[in-house]
Amino acid sequence: xxxxxxxxxxxxxxxxxxxxxxxxxxxxxxxxxxxxxxxxxxxxxxxxxxxxxxxxxxxxxxxxxxxxxxxxxxxxxxxxxxxxxxxxxxxxxxxxxxxxxxxxxxxxxxxxxxxxxxxxxxxxxxxxxxxxxxxxxxxxxxxxxxxxxxxxxxxxxxxxxxxxxxxxxxxxxxxxxxxxxxxxxxxxxxxxxxxxxxxxxxxxxxxxxxxxxxxxxxxxxxxxxxxxxxxxxxxxx
Amino acid sequence: xxxxxxxxxxxxxxxxxxxxxxxxxxxxxxxxxxxxxxxxxxxxxxxxxxxxxxxxxxxxxxxxxxxxxxxxxxxxxxxxxxxxxxxxxxxxxxxxxxxxxxxxxxxxxxxxxxxxxxxxxxxxxxxxxxxxxxxxxxxxxxxxxxxxxxxxxxxxxxxxxxxxxxxxxxxxxxxxxxxxxxxxxxxxxxxxxxxxxxxxxxxx
Numbered sequence: 001x002x003x004x005x006x007x008x009x010x011x012x013x014x015x016x017x018x019x020x021x022x023x024x025x026x027x028x029x030x031x032x033x034x035x036x037x038x039x040x041x042x043x044x045x046x047x048x049x050x051x052x053x054x055x056x057x058x059x060x061x062x063x064x065x066x067x068x069x070x071x072x073x074x075x076x077x078x079x080x081x082x083x084x085x086x087x088x089x090x091x092x093x094x095x096x097x098x099x100x101x102x103x104x105x106x107x108x109x110x111x112x113x114x115x116x117x118x119x120x121x122x123x124x125x126x127x128x129x130x131x132x133x134x135x136x137x138x139x140x141x142x143x144x145x146x147x148x149x150x151x152x153x154x155x156x157x158x159x160x161x162x163x164x165x166x167x168x169x170x171x172x173x174x175x176x177x178x179x180x181x182x183x184x185x186x187x188x189x190x191x192x193x194x195x196x197x198x199x200x201x202x203x204x205x206x207x208x209x210x211x212x213x214x215x216x217x218x219x220x221x222x223x224x225x226x227x228x229x230x231x232x233x234x235x236x237x
Numbered sequence: 238x239x240x241x242x243x244x245x246x247x248x249x250x251x252x253x254x255x256x257x258x259x260x261x262x263x264x265x266x267x268x269x270x271x272x273x274x275x276x277x278x279x280x281x282x283x284x285x286x287x288x289x290x291x292x293x294x295x296x297x298x299x300x301x302x303x304x305x306x307x308x309x310x311x312x313x314x315x316x317x318x319x320x321x322x323x324x325x326x327x328x329x330x331x332x333x334x335x336x337x338x339x340x341x342x343x344x345x346x347x348x349x350x351x352x353x354x355x356x357x358x359x360x361x362x363x364x365x366x367x368x369x370x371x372x373x374x375x376x377x378x379x380x381x382x383x384x385x386x387x388x389x390x391x392x393x394x395x396x397x398x399x400x401x402x403x404x405x406x407x408x409x410x411x412x413x414x415x416x417x418x419x420x421x422x423x424x425x426x427x428x429x430x431x432x433x434x435x436x437x438x439x440x441x
Contacts, residue, residue: 015335022244022336061242063409064402071401092398099244103334107243113329131266131274136321138278139285140329146279147286154290166293168419175423178287178303182310182424183432185283189276196275203271 002112003040004220006213007122013221014110018103020228027091029235030098036227037105044109061100068093110224116140121207130204137205142188150181239302239345239384240323243334247395254340254391261316261346269314273439277311281318285325292420294412302413304345305373305380306421308353309360312438315353319346340391348383352376360425361436369429370422377421378414385410 004010021037024030070080074088114122120137124130157173164170213221269277284303291298307315320342326332333341356376363369389403428435 018243018335022334023248061245063405064245064399067402067405068398072398089398096245100242103243103336107327107335111328119328129266131269132262132317132321134274135266135269135278135281135317136324138275139281139318139321140325142279142282143285143325146282147289150286150290164293166295170293171416171419172423174290174292175420176427177290178301178306178420179424179427179431181283181287182280182428182435185279186276186432186435189279192275192279193272 003044003109003224004213004217006210006217007111007114007118008125008210009213009217009221010110010112011122011126013224014107016225017106017110017228020232021099021102021106023232024095024099024235026235027095027098029231030095030102033228033231034098034102034105036231037102037109040109040224041105061096065093065097068096106224120205121210124205124207125210134205138192142185146181146185146188149184150177153177153180239388240326240333240341241337241344241388241391243336245395246337246340246391250391250395251336251340254337254343256339257347258316258320258339258342261313261343261350262320265312265314265316265318268312268438269317273314277314277318278321280307280310281321284318285322292416294416297412299413299416301417301420302345302349302381302384303377303417303421303424304349304384305352305356305376305417306349306424307346308349308351308380309357309376309425309436310438312353313350314438315350316342316346319349344384344387344391348387349380352379352383357436361433366426366429370426373425374418374422376425377417377419381410381414381417385413 002010004013021030021033024033069085069089070083072086072089072092074086076084077087077090078085116137119140120133123133123136154177157177162173164174284307287303288300291300304315304319307318311318320338323333323338323341323345327335327338353376356372356379360369360372360376363372385407389406392399392406393403425436
């Protein structure tokens, strides 16, 4: 469930809003952006899946949050042994955390998760090059299938007593697993190509044309984009 | 770890990344004719799935990048393939970012492309299994080291306050280098025995 039903408008609006949020320099504007994005999330009643996306912090983001307060020069707030915690460092870490979280929320609320065919049609409507689009749809289509295949191979490894540990046997076994998955992927690609040619594929997918976006979508899209730009302007002035 | 989210990097770094990525993607797409697109797409899906496996290395565990291997199998098409994987991660799962797509594509694909271009001919021509394994391990280690260096560089160029973080970040890539080297060596030896054609970009 997203705020904007039309996927083309949703994607473009998300891009504008995230570009604006990503360039904020001040804590007040970044806080406002985060609160507004969270309110949008509340409107859509996204709930748990949305919270889980937020919790998923990349490894080096954690590193950034821990190290910035300790390494940035500035007014010391507290001392931990030889290290001092600077106010400037905490402010920068908070700023980055707010902007990153607001961007994740905006992407989830405005674009959500699309099924591959719809994503392909959306990008086609936005004039993304045809070959790139075809590559994207192909990858999106086969991720789930190949994941199931890899899962079966891993289960059969487990059934034969394989336990992953930090040793060369494990790495070689995973190498063989990867090799097997890649060989099967190549065979599958061969079959898919033949099947497409057999059915007269002429180099482009027939995408159904989208209906023009509803008035409600335009309103929501303009409201979000303009709010983002106003925040950016307020931040810079 | 290689995926920088929105809201961290500065505009010149983002723009520079986007320009280099666009050049790489354009080059890669030119090489992909209609028959090769399914091959590149399904291979990208396979690498995406394999990168979800967590491989234990010492006390930690790592997720493989396999970009050196992709460079070997896809050539310059590694750029569009990596961009596709990043875009799907951002749009279908909400990881990574939209504004950082260009920088992340360069950080991940470029080292794999360069390392494979340098080492690929020797790996394909090698008839000695031990030498081939060693070259493939070097391919994996170099491409990961390149990615670690580029991620650190993107941070350091964005703001001088990120520099200490960037230094520590490079150290966190060491376990991945070890895992990637051993697994890449095993994959390449496996493919060389089972289906040597898989190790070249265009088998059609």
